[in-house]
Amino acid sequence: MAEPPDRRTSEIDEAIMRATYRALHEHGYAGLTMQRIADEYGKSTAAIHYHYDTKEELLAAFLDFLLERFREAVHEVETTDPERRLRLLLDQLIVEPGDHHGLLVAMLEMRSQAPYNETFRERFQQNDEYIRYLLETVIGHGIEEGVFADVDPEHTARTLLTVVDGARTRAVVLDEQTALETARAAVEEYVDTVVLAD
Amino acid sequence: MAEPPDRRTSEIDEAIMRATYRALHEHGYAGLTMQRIADEYGKSTAAIHYHYDTKEELLAAFLDFLLERFREAVHEVETTDPERRLRLLLDQLIVEPGDHHGLLVAMLEMRSQAPYNETFRERFQQNDEYIRYLLETVIGHGIEEGVFADVDPEHTARTLLTVVDGARTRAVVLDEQTALETARAAVEEYVDTVVLAD
DNA sequence: CCCTTTTGACTGACTAGTCAGTAAATACGA
DNA sequence: TCGTATTTACTGACTAGTCAGTCAAAAGGG
The missing domain is CATH 1.10.357.10 (Tetracycline Repressor, domain 2)
Structure with missing residues (x-):
């Protein structure tokens, strides 16, 4: 029954990854902005910055x-x-x-x-x-x-x-x-x- | 001896093309800005906009x-x-x-x-x-x-x-x-x- | 003097990233 | 079990900077 302690967190990470995927798919890499990822995520850009300090870090992940x-x-x-x-x-x-x-x-x-x-x-x-x-x-x-x-x-x-x-x-x-x-x-x-x- | 009427102009065009080449070579396409092309050209960005209305037009040329x-x-x-x-x-x-x-x-x-x-x-x-x-x-x-x-x-x-x-x-x-x-x-x-x- | 060319100062749109504040969930102490 | 901290996840407003493109003015050659 023991759930990994960061279960919710990793669900959020996965949602952000999927949002990034959709934004990339739609706008291409050159048109990939934090705003567009945030739009796909359905939250603000600051919400993404809360989980990933920089855009570079997010893209590496x-x-x-x-x-x-x-x-x-x-x-x-x-x-x-x-x-x-x-x-x-x-x-x-x-x-x-x-x-x-x-x-x-x-x-x-x-x-x-x-x-x-x-x-x-x-x-x-x-x-x-x-x-x-x-x-x-x-x-x-x-x-x-x-x-x-x-x-x-x-x-x-x-x-x-x-x-x-x-x-x-x-x-x-x-x-x-x-x-x-x-x-x-x-x-x-x-x-x-x-x-x-x- | 008849020179094409736009001889000076095409010399300028060629200089801009070479400047674009150097800027592209040095900074890559993603880092290719009008400022960098202008720097290589040795003139202002407005000078380039005099010869090419938009960046897209310049890149097509x-x-x-x-x-x-x-x-x-x-x-x-x-x-x-x-x-x-x-x-x-x-x-x-x-x-x-x-x-x-x-x-x-x-x-x-x-x-x-x-x-x-x-x-x-x-x-x-x-x-x-x-x-x-x-x-x-x-x-x-x-x-x-x-x-x-x-x-x-x-x-x-x-x-x-x-x-x-x-x-x-x-x-x-x-x-x-x-x-x-x-x-x-x-x-x-x-x-x-x-x-x-x- | 006129025409081409160039400049510098500017605009508006967009960018990543910051920050104070908030609401809800969770942990903890008595 | 009840109330108080603390943490997590977020928002909206903001900063500082970059970008292409505009424009009035000026330089300079013929």
Whole structure:
């Protein structure tokens, strides 16, 4: 029956995170003001400043919130069969546009701020390393089990992530459905010809 | 000897474009203010407003200036031998970081604003189409001459551009030299295995 | 003298962040 | 269990600063 002592507090934090998400989704990163977050939250800006001293602190917390959700989603891929696992992971990375397109846009904006914001940079680097590690591991397993060609797992993972990031960037900048389809096809070709080849 | 009537004016325009370039390079797109451009220009902000009514107008002109320079640089590749031409074009697209890194950063920032700025979006789309057309043409020639495999030129060009854009994004976000090296290797592999295969 | 160009002073809109005060919930003491 | 502190969560008014853009006046060359 013992409830964590900060149960109410963390509910508030979560509500602010969700408000930030909606404000970001609607107005983009450049248009993300404390006022807009407060509007989504349904309280005053001072209320948010009560929980987070600065905007920077709030955004750091928000990025943690967001990337953790992302990693949880990727983590749900449970197959151990290397080829199937690799394809499923890559499918997870190349998400459908639809509802998530606004977030894809906002994420690229935030990523483009990495050079000016150490907090952002650290978190994006850490997240990328995590995903790359997952890919390297599954590629390594595939090679051990003899179903994948003897490629360099690190280089192969980096190449696949480059294609994924390129597709995301192009989907945002060029507003093209095609970008993600191209990536899906390219990744499939790459898996077929480079990884499975022999 | 007839000089265009707006010779002085266009010299001023060019000076403002160069000032904008330096300001963008130094402060990034989010930190690009009229004051900073004026500082680089060595005149007051009102002086810039005399030549460009709004900041948006100035940035539209600047993007034209920038993309035209970019296309000129790519246009200098004159070889007609398909394989050599394709490799040289791709080398041009994956530029060295060094001096240009600040610009690469600013360009990603500007590209990430495309969803909110029709002017930007149009120009980036147009530029992308131009580059893609160059790639499609050279791939088409290669196929005709029998040196390239019978791939789909459009799909191949899109895939190559996806890798290039992914590399650029990763170089900015992750601050990695590796990103561009990975792209160079990936593009080479792709050209070797997919395009030249038979 | 006129026309282009430039300046300095200004405006209004918007920004993050501060602060005193308030109301309700919670803890504590007798 | 009743009354008194204390804490949590918040509001509304405010500050100080930044931004793009305006405008009357002035500089300066032809």
